[in-house]
Amino acid sequence: MTSFILRGFGLYAPEKVLTNADLEKIVDTSDEWITTRTGIKERHVAAEGEASSDMAFESSKQALAEAGIDPSELTHILCATFTPDSMIPSAACRLQEKFGITGQMCMDVAAACSGFLYALQTARGLLCLEPKAKILVVASEVVTRRMNWEDRATCVLFGDASGAAVLTAGEPGDGPEVLDIMLAADGSLGDLLTVNGGGSAYSYKLGEAVGPEYFVEFQGREVFKHAVRSMTDISEAILERNGLAKSDVDVLLPHQANYRIIDAVGRRFDIPEERVFSNIHKYGNTSASAIPVALAEAVHTGFIKPGNLVLIPAFGGGFTWGAALIRF
Template structure:
């Protein structure tokens, strides 16, 4: 593939409202010590009343555009990764377009849960191959707090709301991050281990019917852990091999921020020292599709990622979906 895929700009947004572990102790039977030791999460951000997925995405997009020194009118495509869109129709991408004050761009949503950003990134690379002059907004945004049963202590402690964005173009800029490769896989036979069924056509509601537990995130945590670590490591090894790279050449491991135990296990499998593994799960919790671009933007801005670094990004999410990406900063 003889084209350079450039990340012209990165952006992120998290709601102002913060829900700490101490706050959760007042809602469900849990404790700060239990949550922290098992997940690494200390806080998570939750949307305000009237704040939606598209609002957060528009904020992250504006930051990415400013970072890219681009005007919003230059965008040609909007690819949004989410499983918590504002509505089924219009798509979240169309809602984002509206809130950015533009029209005419191609807009599409991608649903791959926690692997959503890499799936959207790969979609954007496909558009750029077809239209090399395109300028694509790739944005991931999740309002998981509205798909959580706040009486279920096994799930409500894990998730938060946020958005992350990237502007992708073709180009030769040597001072901008370059997406080297992305590899994606899925296994629908395992889908029932992590679900949000309610509202789908197979789980439709009748008028005035109460919402059931199927409307909320339901998951088998122990089974997911095993599949997540195995598949994140396996696909990352195959991606490195395809690009003629050794594990020792990875400067930064930036995994999907699902659970610190998963992050730590993946790092150990790769023999990557802790100081080279980026994690911000303590602050945001699991923000699903938003976690990777949120982490990328923060790691770049804080200097954790340095110019020239090779960044490996493994992900795993509902579906099951998983993937890995390589970015040279």
């Protein structure tokens, strides 16, 4: 039976850092307010002219180098993002161009903060059809370009970053193995977290002013409630499907949206804080990039150790959510 092996990890965050103190000068907020409610201390902001595919290129180079795979060997490029460079071409095609390669299947995956898990599951399906495939799975988000900097409840939460991994078929023991992924969605709740502007349901004309609908809008309390419940429920389901108990989990690596959500999920799984990976204080919520950035950092810093079973729950707009089990 085919095993799905993660061959390498990479991450990239823009050089510019926006601290809570910086935000105090932009909007009516405070470091104390942001920190106590979200756990965020700073976030990275893309440079002028820096796009999603530029960041994806940097994280992908790291992942490919770690995997020992040349870009020309890739068969598929999947990019999870809701902030592509353009509607057409896709961010995946832009990234392919940056590598100077052609012929690969290139596709963007739009599932907001759950996007990396959605793309990773898509890659697993492709490997079942094409066992010799070498697939780059990258997430890249320039969320700050979709921020209303007058909305203090929203603009403090998000940052820009990219994370990448390479997935191939292999044998158990070849490297970190993706054991299982479960995904779900509920479109009836979609209006609780939106970026409507630019979509076909929202007509606009040349020269019109940009309105708040072009930026992230959400109902925080409702999103929080659904995020905790959905990530907990699907995590319990994936453990049960694989005959595992909560006590079998060595590391919990949840989507980095809000430290209160991270803490709530950890408590429901009785996982002590020292086994819950979080880097939200440095990056904020980077949407689809949050999980691969956290994975790369957790691996490269030794937080995740060989043999560890890692549980990765995610939740995002749509609503979409999911969970993955990876054995390192």
